[in-house]
Amino acid sequence: MSRFSKKDIVLAMEKTGMIPVFNHTDISIAKKVLDASYKGGVRVFEFTNRGANAFQVFKALNKHASQYKDLVLGIGTIFDKVSAKAFYGAGAQFIVSPALIPEIAEYANTNTIMYIPGCGSVTEVFTATQLGCEVIKVFPGNVLGPEFVKATKAVLPHIKVMPTGGVAPTQENLSAWFNAGVSCVGMGSQLFKTSDFEGDTFIGLINKIQDTLMLIKTIRS
DSSP states (O other): OOSSOHHHHHHHHHHHOEEEEEOOSOHHHHHHHHHHHHHHTOOEEEEEOOSTTHHHHHHHHHHHHTTOTTOEEEEEOOOSHHHHHHHHHTTOSEEEOSSOOHHHHHHHHHTTOEEEOEEOSHHHHHHHHHTTOSEEEESSHHHHHHHHHHHHHHHSTTOEEEEBSSOOSSHHHHHHHHHHTOSOEEESTTTOOGGGSOTTTOHHHHHHHHHHHHHHHHHHO
């Protein structure tokens, strides 16, 4: 059962404005990235279901994350109910998909789990809201762009949107997204670089995350 309500998760997402989206086959690196993200101010973290050992890494990462009582750890890249059920059983606090998958939405509703589907059209966004989804992942963000968010919110003003894919930790990119009305952003390859995974403390990554969260706070104000 989730330690956090859907309301708690939405509030945590909106408060920081950024969710790291990360995957690695090496659990030791995954733990250090999670630690660095938390120290940098992150309170919602998405590990993605990619690679043959993703489930094993996630289980170990979830156990490691239990030391951070206010950290919400979820799982991304989920395409079916079987996987959703397995990762939820392993401790995932929310489930993210690159697409809108009705069987996952139904499973999530039945079990009061936060489900964030990937949507690329107004029809998909509307359908997701009808299926009970409270946050919509605009994906791929680099293809759809901030104008898609702006246009969609013009007709569905109450939706909460999280673009993922191509979101970069820059003033120009983040300003475009937040000015379009997103609630938060998901950031993966633009945030995590191989050069960040050096040393024991990952201090470069901590600083980058702190700077990104401060930039988002400045843009919002």
